[in-house]
Structures are given as structure tokens and as C-alpha cells.
Amino acid sequence: MAARTKVVEYVDQNADSFIERLAQAVRIQSISSDARHRQDVIAMGKWLNDQLVSLGVTTKLVDLGTHVMQGQTLPLPPAILGKLGEDKKKRTVLIYGHYDVQPALKSDGWNTDPFELVVDKEGGKLIGRGATDDKGPILGWLNVIQAHKSLGLDMPVNLRFCFEGMEENGSEGLDECVVDEVRKGTDGYFSGVDCVCISDNYWLNTRTPALTYGLRGIAYFSINVTGPGQDLHSGLFGRMVHEPMTDLIKLMSRLVDNNGNILIPGVDEMVPPPTPEEINLYREMDYTTADVEEAAGGPIAISEDKVTVLMARMRSPSLSLHGIEGAFSAAGCKTVIPSKVGGKFSIRLVPPQTPENIIPLVNAYLESEFAKLNSKNKMTIEYLHGGKPWVADVKHWNFEAAKRAIEAIYKKTPDYTREGGSIPVTLTFAEALGVNVLLLPMGRADDGAHSTNEKLDRSNFIEGTKVLGTYLYEVAAAV
Amino acid sequence: MAARTKVVEYVDQNADSFIERLAQAVRIQSISSDARHRQDVIAMGKWLNDQLVSLGVTTKLVDLGTHVMQGQTLPLPPAILGKLGEDKKKRTVLIYGHYDVQPALKSDGWNTDPFELVVDKEGGKLIGRGATDDKGPILGWLNVIQAHKSLGLDMPVNLRFCFEGMEENGSEGLDECVVDEVRKGTDGYFSGVDCVCISDNYWLNTRTPALTYGLRGIAYFSINVTGPGQDLHSGLFGRMVHEPMTDLIKLMSRLVDNNGNILIPGVDEMVPPPTPEEINLYREMDYTTADVEEAAGGPIAISEDKVTVLMARMRSPSLSLHGIEGAFSAAGCKTVIPSKVGGKFSIRLVPPQTPENIIPLVNAYLESEFAKLNSKNKMTIEYLHGGKPWVADVKHWNFEAAKRAIEAIYKKTPDYTREGGSIPVTLTFAEALGVNVLLLPMGRADDGAHSTNEKLDRSNFIEGTKVLGTYLYEVAAAV
Incomplete structure (x- = not known):
């Protein structure tokens, strides 16, 4: 034997x-x-x-x-x-x-x-x-x-x-x-x-x-917007001042669309399209959209086509909005205008993307979008961590x-x-x-x-x- | 005497x-x-x-x-x-x-x-x-x-x-x-x-x-978006599923512009324009934009014109975005796709606005905007409290x-x-x-x-x- x-x-x-x-x-x-x-x-x-x-x-x-x-x-x-x-x-x-x-x-x-x-x-x-x-x-x-x-x-x-x-x-x-x-x-x-x-x-x-x-690699960011010297009461200041949350939410809303497409110019485009041979590899995998929906606990697959869903995870970058630091996050109601907010998001990277070639695209885009807002608040982009x-x-x-x-x-x-x-x-x-x-x-x-x-x-x-x-x-x- | x-x-x-x-x-x-x-x-x-x-x-x-x-x-x-x-x-x-x-x-x-x-x-x-x-x-x-x-x-x-x-x-x-x-x-x-x-x-x-x-009165709301059965890992699920945060941020971004104008049709329009006599009342007030900026602790007045700033607080409704319940809100980095998020906002009301006549406008607008997203997540609008x-x-x-x-x-x-x-x-x-x-x-x-x-x-x-x-x-x- x-x-x-x-x-x-x-x-x-x-x-x-x-x-x-x-x-x-x-x-x-x-x-x-x-x-x-x-x-x-x-x-x-x-x-x-x-x-x-x-x-x-x-x-x-x-x-x-x-x-x-x-x-x-x-x-x-x-x-x-x-x-x-x-x-x-x-x-x-x-x-x-x-x-x-x-x-x-x-x-x-x-x-x-x-x-x-x-x-x-x-x-x-x-x-x-x-x-x-x-x-x-x-x-x-x-x-x-x-x-x-x-x-x-x-x-x-x-x-x-x-x-x-x-x-x-x-x-x-x-x-x-x-x-x-x-x-x-x-x-x-x-x-x-x-x-x-x-x-x-x-x-x-x-x-x-x-x-x-x-x-996939990752590049994790925080968009920080500040303006007031302290948290403000929305009754006293609402509509009188540029509110950091209004600016931040606008910026966050311009990062990714509801089908997962990344709106930062150059990010999705950096990835070469799949070859027919590669698409075939995904088609042959033992997988259905039911698998992702079972794992996610809800009928929310981005597509009915398994190849699209598999490529989204395996060969595409993704951008997720994780949350906001500094805003009201508890249960109940608080009529606050937060003075300093940090919107957290990350981009999962695929070759040839690296944090080094993605960071400048993120910075340039957000700076240009923030300029369009004509806000008197201040915006900075913080790169928190990443990997290739x-x-x-x-x-x-x-x-x-x-x-x-x-x-x-x-x-x-x-x-x-x-x-x-x-x-x-x-x-x-x-x-x-x-x-x-x-x-x-x-x-x-x-x-x-x-x-x-x-x-x-x-x-x-x-x-x-x-x-x-x-x-x-x-x-x-x-x- | x-x-x-x-x-x-x-x-x-x-x-x-x-x-x-x-x-x-x-x-x-x-x-x-x-x-x-x-x-x-x-x-x-x-x-x-x-x-x-x-x-x-x-x-x-x-x-x-x-x-x-x-x-x-x-x-x-x-x-x-x-x-x-x-x-x-x-x-x-x-x-x-x-x-x-x-x-x-x-x-x-x-x-x-x-x-x-x-x-x-x-x-x-x-x-x-x-x-x-x-x-x-x-x-x-x-x-x-x-x-x-x-x-x-x-x-x-x-x-x-x-x-x-x-x-x-x-x-x-x-x-x-x-x-x-x-x-x-x-x-x-x-x-x-x-x-x-x-x-x-x-x-x-x-x-x-x-x-x-x-x-002013107030109407306080939460936009609740759900989809996954539990919080998901952005590495495993990013771009495969409709993410509740992406939908929520889009909706929140469509409520108010960066100059404080409320984007919900009918809300700002409900307030009659000021009469010349009323404008004069504001013009005569002992006030400058420096007053609001000193109180707010930053040079962020919505306008250089004191009448505009005073009317914003005194005779206009305002919409403030307060924060998000259920999303990541701590310091540091967490690569989470939150499963259930509630975006809190409130509208300060002026006559003839009341919670009763504002709620239907908010509901109709958000339902229509959410429908445009073509998301598989679920959205509900919760009216939390209010007053005339x-x-x-x-x-x-x-x-x-x-x-x-x-x-x-x-x-x-x-x-x-x-x-x-x-x-x-x-x-x-x-x-x-x-x-x-x-x-x-x-x-x-x-x-x-x-x-x-x-x-x-x-x-x-x-x-x-x-x-x-x-x-x-x-x-x-x-x-």
C-alpha cells in the first residue's frame, strides 16, 4: 500500500x-x-x-x-x-x-x-x-x-x-x-x-x-468636519450656521451608489475588466444568490446574477459606510447640532489598487466635492489604516x-x-x-x-x- | 411721588x-x-x-x-x-x-x-x-x-x-x-x-x-433602514448586498442643502414670505453676524446678512441632522456593515406648520426618494415626538x-x-x-x-x- x-x-x-x-x-x-x-x-x-x-x-x-x-x-x-x-x-x-x-x-x-x-x-x-x-x-x-x-x-x-x-x-x-x-x-x-x-x-x-x-486589501478613512466651537442646540442655531453633519452626509452620500458602484473617479476604473475565462471561473462555482442571502440573513443580494455577486466580492473593490463618530448615536431624541463629526468609510482593494494609489484619488475627490458645498466648515480627510x-x-x-x-x-x-x-x-x-x-x-x-x-x-x-x-x-x- | x-x-x-x-x-x-x-x-x-x-x-x-x-x-x-x-x-x-x-x-x-x-x-x-x-x-x-x-x-x-x-x-x-x-x-x-x-x-x-x-415647534424623526439579519463584515459582504447605511446616507443627504434650505417639497413653501414691515423689524434689531459666530464658537454664519441670519432662526423652519443610531460611532476603525440603522433628524416648525401637516410631507418625500434607490432593504419613517x-x-x-x-x-x-x-x-x-x-x-x-x-x-x-x-x-x- x-x-x-x-x-x-x-x-x-x-x-x-x-x-x-x-x-x-x-x-x-x-x-x-x-x-x-x-x-x-x-x-x-x-x-x-x-x-x-x-x-x-x-x-x-x-x-x-x-x-x-x-x-x-x-x-x-x-x-x-x-x-x-x-x-x-x-x-x-x-x-x-x-x-x-x-x-x-x-x-x-x-x-x-x-x-x-x-x-x-x-x-x-x-x-x-x-x-x-x-x-x-x-x-x-x-x-x-x-x-x-x-x-x-x-x-x-x-x-x-x-x-x-x-x-x-x-x-x-x-x-x-x-x-x-x-x-x-x-x-x-x-x-x-x-x-x-x-x-x-x-x-x-x-x-x-x-x-x-x-x-482584498483595505484603505480605511475618516472624513472629519468641524465648525462650531462646541455642540449647538438646534433650536437656537438651526439654519443660522453651516452644520457639520449636513456637509458630512453630503460627502458620504457621494462615495458609493446603491448598487455598490464606487463614485470616486478612477477607483473602479483602475481594475481591469474580467476576461471571458475569468467570468467562466465564476460561472462554474458552486454558488447561488441564495447562498449570500442566507449568510446575510436577508434577501438583499445586489443582483440576481451569481457571477455579478461573486465578482463583487472576489475581484471588485467595495466601499462601505461604517458610521459617524461625534454625532448623536444613542436611542431617543437629542436636538443637537454636533460640532465635530467623523464619517468612517473603507474601501476594499483589489489589484492593482493599493492604499498608496487610492489615497490621492480619495483626497482629490473629497476636496473637490467639499469645495462645491461652499461651506464655512473645515474638512480634513484622515487615512486611518490599510493594507494591500x-x-x-x-x-x-x-x-x-x-x-x-x-x-x-x-x-x-x-x-x-x-x-x-x-x-x-x-x-x-x-x-x-x-x-x-x-x-x-x-x-x-x-x-x-x-x-x-x-x-x-x-x-x-x-x-x-x-x-x-x-x-x-x-x-x-x-x- | x-x-x-x-x-x-x-x-x-x-x-x-x-x-x-x-x-x-x-x-x-x-x-x-x-x-x-x-x-x-x-x-x-x-x-x-x-x-x-x-x-x-x-x-x-x-x-x-x-x-x-x-x-x-x-x-x-x-x-x-x-x-x-x-x-x-x-x-x-x-x-x-x-x-x-x-x-x-x-x-x-x-x-x-x-x-x-x-x-x-x-x-x-x-x-x-x-x-x-x-x-x-x-x-x-x-x-x-x-x-x-x-x-x-x-x-x-x-x-x-x-x-x-x-x-x-x-x-x-x-x-x-x-x-x-x-x-x-x-x-x-x-x-x-x-x-x-x-x-x-x-x-x-x-x-x-x-x-x-x-x-418654533418641532417634529423629530428617525429614518430606519434594515436589510441583513445581523451586522455583516465588510470584507465578506462589501458590494454583494444592499447596505442599509448607503441607503440611509442617500436619504439623509436629500433632506437639507448646505445653505439650510429644506429639500422636502412643501415644507419651506408653507411659510408665507416676510412682509417688508417684518423685514424691517429684523433690520432694526441690535444684532450682527458676529453675535451668532461668537455664540457658535466659529465663523460659520450661513450668511453675511444679519436679516437672513435672524430670519433663519426666528421665522424659518430648520432641519438638522443629529446622528445615526445603530452605526459604528466609536473611535478607531470597525469594518462593519451595520444591519439596522436609524437616521435622526428634526425640523423646527413655524406657523402655519404643525407636526400634523409636516409628517405627511416627510413621509411622502422619503418614500418617493427611497423608491428611487431601488434597494432591497426596508425603510420605515418613525415620528418620535413634536410640538406646535x-x-x-x-x-x-x-x-x-x-x-x-x-x-x-x-x-x-x-x-x-x-x-x-x-x-x-x-x-x-x-x-x-x-x-x-x-x-x-x-x-x-x-x-x-x-x-x-x-x-x-x-x-x-x-x-x-x-x-x-x-x-x-x-x-x-x-x-
Whole structure:
């Protein structure tokens, strides 16, 4: 029997113990955004490191220093770097994952204790915080290594690991850590890496495995309008003065139309139109507008045409109006003319857009529109943060290997997807290492990663583990 | 010497003791919006009642029941009704005031203890919470009565009083109390009232006394837009769905232009254009655009023309955008597509506008504008609260009497003003009694009624007391 077949059989035979290990991981409340749980995040890092070491992985815990959060100076949980195999004849795959999780309280609406993994046998679901984001996928890799170790099999590739404990809280310190490690060259853990595999996103739907080759970037702005020296009473001043809110709402209304078209000249136009081949890719995806409407919780899809809807998320920029800082925002009535208001909006970016080429377009447009208002108020545009988009070459052997692994395990061709959001470390790896980065999701679209009752389907955990193992063989065999 | 002259002299001779009595009143922390101070409000009512009784006024304390505030069931402070004189040959003047005050803490930015009246001799200011709003004006009336009592003079008119202790907290219970008392006819305290005088607003500036003959009404709305079942991530859903914020901002942007013109068809048009005579009234007012800019704290007057600016507040409706409930409103960045947003705005109303004739115009316009958006979201218009505007006949003998009193004391013709805000009890008296209501302000535009370092100029207290006394003689003499 071929090694890869033995691994697949081992996974089926040891599924229950794999699930038990996931339950152990879920039990550690590694919530990175809550100061009270910082020691739990660090404990989770230690647990993961112990697991890796016991499976034969050489590890290094990188101290990322401290940061101030919720008024306290806290130690950052360590980044865990690891290596398994130094065979120069084999390819080397770098694997990323994160061992921290989102907050969760039973009172948020969970049906069960979020930190006790519940195996819902009927629905085939593994329910618990972190099951799908991102403890399940990390443990998928541990399962694969364990299979080889137990079966006495050589790994088909060299593995490198980078696991962090701050992903749900801005990945503080990680970029520097990656860049530092790359700079060490042959002395570093990332020496000789041929490709990267990240399992930290989701299928497009609940039916078809996916490979993800793109992420949108973002540029986040605040339009600040000021005029009065203090908040004014609308009875005393209404119609006597230029009101900042009137100006701001006019400007915000000129950013995007109700079909999602961006009205800032040059922004939409910067993106090349889709090729017929690309359109075909969207047409063939296993998706309907019902999928987006189910996910959004309302019949509000921008179009009845699935290709239009998919392209809107995957290959188009988008502009969302998030809210206004400084205006009245509570329940009830307040007859205030707010003196200083900041309208928040962001643009999701796709190649060739970057914050650098978008900011001047935003500034020029808003300044010109504000001038048209002839207002005596003052307007400034504040760029708050941003990041570049990322798109990978799907014809690269890394993607081909993953495609063949999915076809072997799921007997289905994967959807090739681009995500509308960002996973900043993707770009960090792509730029620092200069190699192909693959996003290989384990979970489904309805896993509820940041929501209540987060789950990973049992079949996604077990079949997903098989995909990861098979992928390594396909990488080794790829030409 | 004529009686009125003796009264004026008495006021000058007793100014210091009048200021001392004001200091006593300021010392009682009658903050009606703070449950911890409710007993102080009641104590203030008792103090005022004792003063009235000692001056010969027959009083009745009306129990207004209880209300729930800050989680507690609290007794409402009583309304104090009073009568002085039953001479059928004399006119009867009803006087309104309120004995409660706004909250004040030294830490808010007061230079002195807000509840110890400071006599700033250099600036001639009486500084303390309630000095101008509204303890000073109430005590002006007590001063006038004391002068007559001490001098052994008959009052030139019969007086009726209505003092409340909840004005700064919604005047709870007062409307019912007034209407009930009017319904009692000749058995009630308001029997035979010929006119009303309210001293609870301010001059237009710091230089010229004013008579106020109009108040704007209000209609307050929320435009509610919903679509998604829950807040969405802008990365995952941006451009795929109709976003409620995009729709709401479009609708809000179509309500008012940057010069304050209301874009809802029929609203501005409902107000008759000013007559040349009326325009002249505004032209003659002691006012410049610098006054509004100083008050607003910025050079943002809607026009350089003072007539335009004054008419905007006094005889035009205004539409202010207050804010958005349900959108992101904090500092920082949040990439949310809010699922349910409510845009708050209100229209200040002038005759012949009423909430009843404005609501249908707002509904029709917003429904038509929303239909143009072709959005799949749902929009509803919520009318939150409102009140009618009020305008009095300035040619009535009540206003003529006040004008002559001001001319006699200040040697100036008063500004005839309309306020942009509301004093709801004005309309209650006008409608329940069917008599002319006069607003006769004692304080200046810069008194800081609801702000820190509230003051009443010493001269406004003393000369203002003289005006009140003289006004009663002019009422008696008016034809």
C-alpha cells in the first residue's frame, strides 16, 4: 500500500483520538483580546509546543515582547517556529496557523459551554470556540505528522511551522518576527521554504472544498468636519450656521451608489475588466444568490446574477459606510447640532489598487466635492489604516498539488475563490519569502468562526486532515 | 411721588437684600434631573412657598404624583399656584416660573462653587446655578411684591402664579395641572386671568432688552433602514448586498442643502414670505453676524446678512441632522456593515406648520426618494415626538405694556424676537386660557443658562425687577 494511502487509513482509524485532542485544545480559553485570558493564551502556546515536540518537531518560541492593552502591560504570547526534516532533496512547506481564539460567553447565545467541545453526533458537528478558527486546522497538521510517526513513515516533504497567538488581536509582533527570521537566511527556520500553506479561511459554501488565491486589501478613512466651537442646540442655531453633519452626509452620500458602484473617479476604473475565462471561473462555482442571502440573513443580494455577486466580492473593490463618530448615536431624541463629526468609510482593494494609489484619488475627490458645498466648515480627510490586496498564481504547482489532493479525497474539483477580507500574514509571507502562498480552507462557510456556536463539521476535520496529508505527497510529486 | 416711582426707588434701596435672597435660593440644589437631589427640589418649593405666603400671597401646592426616574419611583415636586388680589376692577396677570435648575458640578469647569452665589463686583455679575434660569426672574417678582407690601401700596393688578419644579426635566405633570385648574373655572386659581407673563428666556444679545413673541415647534424623526439579519463584515459582504447605511446616507443627504434650505417639497413653501414691515423689524434689531459666530464658537454664519441670519432662526423652519443610531460611532476603525440603522433628524416648525401637516410631507418625500434607490432593504419613517410653534400678537396691550416698561427703565426700545427653540408651557397657557402670552426675558444672551459659570448681571436683576414692577402699572393703564 502506498504511504499516502496508509496515512489516509490511519486518519480514519484514529478519528476519535484526534477529536479528543481537539477537545483538549478547545478547553484552553486562549482569548487574545481579553487581558484576563492572556495567561491562557500563553498556556495554549505551551500545550501546542509540547505537542509539536512530542511529535518530533524542533521548535523555537520567539518572545514578541509586551504591549499595553486594557490599561495593562501584558506579555505577548510567543510565536512558535518549528522545523521537521532537513532533507535537501525534498521540497519544504511552511505552514501557518494561530492558536488564539475570539471571545465567547455562553450568555452570548451559545447552546453549550463554548470551551467544552461538543460532538453533535446527529449533525456530525464539533462545536466549540476555536474548533474551526483555527485550532481544528492546526491540529489537522498534528494529525498528519502523528500518522507518519506512528506508521514509521518518512514525511514526503520538509515542514516548517509558524504558529501565533495574537491573530484575533492584530497579529502584534508577527510581521517583524517573520521578516527577522527570513533575514537570518540559512540560519533561520524559514531557510529553503518552497511554498506556504495557510489553513485559516472557509469554503464558499457548505458543499464544495475551495482553494483561495486572493484577498482584498483595505484603505480605511475618516472624513472629519468641524465648525462650531462646541455642540449647538438646534433650536437656537438651526439654519443660522453651516452644520457639520449636513456637509458630512453630503460627502458620504457621494462615495458609493446603491448598487455598490464606487463614485470616486478612477477607483473602479483602475481594475481591469474580467476576461471571458475569468467570468467562466465564476460561472462554474458552486454558488447561488441564495447562498449570500442566507449568510446575510436577508434577501438583499445586489443582483440576481451569481457571477455579478461573486465578482463583487472576489475581484471588485467595495466601499462601505461604517458610521459617524461625534454625532448623536444613542436611542431617543437629542436636538443637537454636533460640532465635530467623523464619517468612517473603507474601501476594499483589489489589484492593482493599493492604499498608496487610492489615497490621492480619495483626497482629490473629497476636496473637490467639499469645495462645491461652499461651506464655512473645515474638512480634513484622515487615512486611518490599510493594507494591500493579494492574488496568487493558481497555476503554480502549489495550487495544483492542493487541487489534486482535494480531488483525491473529496472526489470534487475545488472552487477557486478570492476572499473579500484580509489575512494580513498572507501578504507578509508572500513578500518576505517570495514564494507561492496557498490558502487551503478546512471549514465550511457556515462555521460561524467569530460567532456563537462555532463548529467544524466532523467530516471537515477528518477529511480535511486527509487533504492536508495528501497535499504534502502531491507537493513532493509536483513538477 | 407716583406709586410706580416709589417702587423703583425701593428696588434700588433694597438691591443688596434682594441679592442676598437670591443667594439663599441658589444655595438650595434643586436639580430636577438627578434623583439624589429630588428632596432638594421639594425643599426649594417649600422655601419659595414660604416666601410667597410671607408676602401675603395665598398659595396652593398641587401634588403632581410620582414618576420613575433612574430606577426609582420619586415624588414629583409640587406645582405652586398662588393668588394676590381679587379686585374685579383690576386686570389679572398670570406669572409663570420654575424653581428647579440644571445640574452643576465645580468639576464641570465652574470657577466657583455653583451653589454659592458669587457677586463679582468688578464685572457686576451674580454667578451661580439658577441665577438667570430661573430663580433670578422668579425673585424679581418677589422683589416687586415686597416693595408694595413694605411701602403700603396696593398692587396695580391682581396677580396669579404658577411655579413648577420640573421644567429642566420635561415639565412632567404641569400641562395636566394647568388644564385641570382652567377647567375649575371661577373656583380655580386661573379664573379671570387677562394675560400671561413668562420670564424664562434671554435677550438676543448683551446690550438690548427684548420681548419675545414666537417660538418654533418641532417634529423629530428617525429614518430606519434594515436589510441583513445581523451586522455583516465588510470584507465578506462589501458590494454583494444592499447596505442599509448607503441607503440611509442617500436619504439623509436629500433632506437639507448646505445653505439650510429644506429639500422636502412643501415644507419651506408653507411659510408665507416676510412682509417688508417684518423685514424691517429684523433690520432694526441690535444684532450682527458676529453675535451668532461668537455664540457658535466659529465663523460659520450661513450668511453675511444679519436679516437672513435672524430670519433663519426666528421665522424659518430648520432641519438638522443629529446622528445615526445603530452605526459604528466609536473611535478607531470597525469594518462593519451595520444591519439596522436609524437616521435622526428634526425640523423646527413655524406657523402655519404643525407636526400634523409636516409628517405627511416627510413621509411622502422619503418614500418617493427611497423608491428611487431601488434597494432591497426596508425603510420605515418613525415620528418620535413634536410640538406646535407659537406666535403671539405683538400689538396686544400686554406687549405694549411691556414695551413701555422697558422704555421707561432702560431708555431703549426692545428687540422683538422669536426664539428658535421651544418653551412648551407657553403654548399650554395660550391654548388653555385663550389669552395673550408675553415672554419678557430678564437675562442676557451670554448668561450661560445650561452651561458652566451661569450668571445674571446685577443690573439685569435690579433693572429687570424694575421692569417687572413697571410692567404691572403699564398693564393696569393699558387700553
